[in-house]
Amino acid sequence: MTAPSVLSIPVRLLRPWRTAALWTACAHVAVDGVVAVLGALAVTWFAVALVLVPIGLGIPLVIAARWTLYGLAAFERNRFAATGGRDIPPATPPDLSGPVIQSARRLITDRTLWRHIGYFVLLVPVSAVTLGGLLIAWSFPLALLLMQVYWARRPAGEIVVGPLALGGVGAAIAVTVLTLALGAVLVPRVMRLLLALDIALADALLLPSPHAVLTQRVEHLQRTRAATIEAAEAERRRIERDLHDGAQQRLVALSIMLGRISARLKKSGDLETRALAEEAKRNANEAITELRNLTRGLHPPVLTDRGLDAALSAVAAQCPIPVEVDVRVTPRPSITVESITYFVVTEALTNVAKHSRAERARVAITRTGDRLTATITDDGVGGADPACGSGLRGLTDRVAGVDGRIRIASPAGGPTVIEVEMACE
Missing domain, CATH: 3.30.565.10 (Histidine kinase-like ATPase, C-terminal domain)
Structure with missing residues (x-):
C-alpha cells in the first residue's frame, strides 16, 4: 500500500471549498436571523390577536396571522430546498369556509399551525447559535490571517497571542500556514453541523405530522374515489347514448323496413315469405325492448x-x-x-x-x-x-x-x- 503524497493532502483539504454545498450552507445560515425575527413577529401578532378574540376584534387578525405563519413556513420549505438540500412536503391549511365559529374552531385546533408556531419560537435560539457559529467560524481564521499586519506594525517585530510572544518572519509564516490549514478543515465541518441543526429543527416541526399525513392521504383517496365513480357514471351515460342513438335507432329502422316488406308481400300474395318477415319484425321489436331496458339500467335519459x-x-x-x-x-x-x-x-x-x-x-x-x-x-x-x-x-x-x-x-x-x-x- 503506497502512502499518500504530500500534494494530495492540500487537495483533500480544499475539496469542500470547490463544491457549492459549503457556500449554500453559509447562505442558508446567514438568513436564519432574518427569518427568526419575522417568525417571532408573526407569532407575537397571533398571540395578541388571540387575546383580542373575545371582544370581536381578533378574528380577522388571527386569520391574517395564520396566513402569515403559513406563508413564512412555505418560504422556509423553499429555502431548505434551495440552500439546504432538503425537500419538505407542503402543509395543507384547514378550510375556513362556513360559519365563523366552526372556522375558528378548525383554526385553533389546527395542529400544523401550532407546529409552525413552535418552529418559529425555537428558531430564535437556534438562529442565535447558527449565526454565532457562522461568525466565529469565519472571523477567527480571518483574524489570525491579519497577524502579519499586526506583526509588521509592532516595534518589537513580534506577535503576541495571549501569554505567547512569537517573533520573526518564520513565526508569522507558521501562523499563516496553520491558520489556513485550520480554516480549510474546520470551516466546512462547522457549517455542515450548523446546517444539520437547522434541518433537524425543520424535520421536527415543518414536516407534516403523522396525523396530517394520514388526513391528507384519506382526502386524496376520497378525491380519487369520487373521480373514479364520476368517470364510471360518465362512461355509463356514454354507453347509454351510443346504444340509444346507434343500435336502437338501427333496430327501429329495421323494424319499419320489415313492416313495409310485410305489407308488400301481403299484396303480392306470398304468404310464406310474409310470415318470415313478420317473425323477423317481432324479433326486432323484442330486441328494441331489451335494448331499452338495458339502456334504462345503465342510465335512463x-x-x-x-x-x-x-x-x-x-x-x-x-x-x-x-x-x-x-x-x-x-x-x-x-x-x-x-x-x-x-x-x-x-x-x-x-x-x-x-x-x-x-x-x-x-x-x-x-x-x-x-x-x-x-x-x-x-x-x-x-x-x-x-x-x-x-x-x-x-x-x-x-x-x-x-x-x-x-x-x-x-x-x-x-x-x-x-x-x-x-x-x-
Whole structure:
C-alpha cells in the first residue's frame, strides 16, 4: 500500500471549498436571523390577536396571522430546498369556509399551525447559535490571517497571542500556514453541523405530522374515489347514448323496413315469405325492448333531462304494486348522486316486488342542506337480511362508494324500511 503524497493532502483539504454545498450552507445560515425575527413577529401578532378574540376584534387578525405563519413556513420549505438540500412536503391549511365559529374552531385546533408556531419560537435560539457559529467560524481564521499586519506594525517585530510572544518572519509564516490549514478543515465541518441543526429543527416541526399525513392521504383517496365513480357514471351515460342513438335507432329502422316488406308481400300474395318477415319484425321489436331496458339500467335519459322525480315516477309506474313517490330535492344534486339514488331505489323496489309480498310501497327523497336522504318503505312480510342476498349487498356497496350510509330495518312481519343518506356533491 503506497502512502499518500504530500500534494494530495492540500487537495483533500480544499475539496469542500470547490463544491457549492459549503457556500449554500453559509447562505442558508446567514438568513436564519432574518427569518427568526419575522417568525417571532408573526407569532407575537397571533398571540395578541388571540387575546383580542373575545371582544370581536381578533378574528380577522388571527386569520391574517395564520396566513402569515403559513406563508413564512412555505418560504422556509423553499429555502431548505434551495440552500439546504432538503425537500419538505407542503402543509395543507384547514378550510375556513362556513360559519365563523366552526372556522375558528378548525383554526385553533389546527395542529400544523401550532407546529409552525413552535418552529418559529425555537428558531430564535437556534438562529442565535447558527449565526454565532457562522461568525466565529469565519472571523477567527480571518483574524489570525491579519497577524502579519499586526506583526509588521509592532516595534518589537513580534506577535503576541495571549501569554505567547512569537517573533520573526518564520513565526508569522507558521501562523499563516496553520491558520489556513485550520480554516480549510474546520470551516466546512462547522457549517455542515450548523446546517444539520437547522434541518433537524425543520424535520421536527415543518414536516407534516403523522396525523396530517394520514388526513391528507384519506382526502386524496376520497378525491380519487369520487373521480373514479364520476368517470364510471360518465362512461355509463356514454354507453347509454351510443346504444340509444346507434343500435336502437338501427333496430327501429329495421323494424319499419320489415313492416313495409310485410305489407308488400301481403299484396303480392306470398304468404310464406310474409310470415318470415313478420317473425323477423317481432324479433326486432323484442330486441328494441331489451335494448331499452338495458339502456334504462345503465342510465335512463329521463334522469338527466328531468331529474329524480320524473325518473322514479316512471319506475313506480312499471312496478307491479302501487308505489307512492315523494321527491323534494332542490337544488338538484350532482348527476353522480342522482344516479346512485336512482339505482338504489330501483333495486329496492325490485326486491319489494320479488320477495316482500307487499301490497304497497312508498319512496320519499328529501334534501336538507348538503345531505340527501332516501327512504323506501313497504308493508310486506319483512325479514330482509343483507347477508343473505346480493341485492341488498349491492345497495350497500353503491352507497359506500360515495361515503353514504344505509340503514335497513326489516323485522319479521314487516314493515321493511331502507334509509339511505349521502352527501350532495
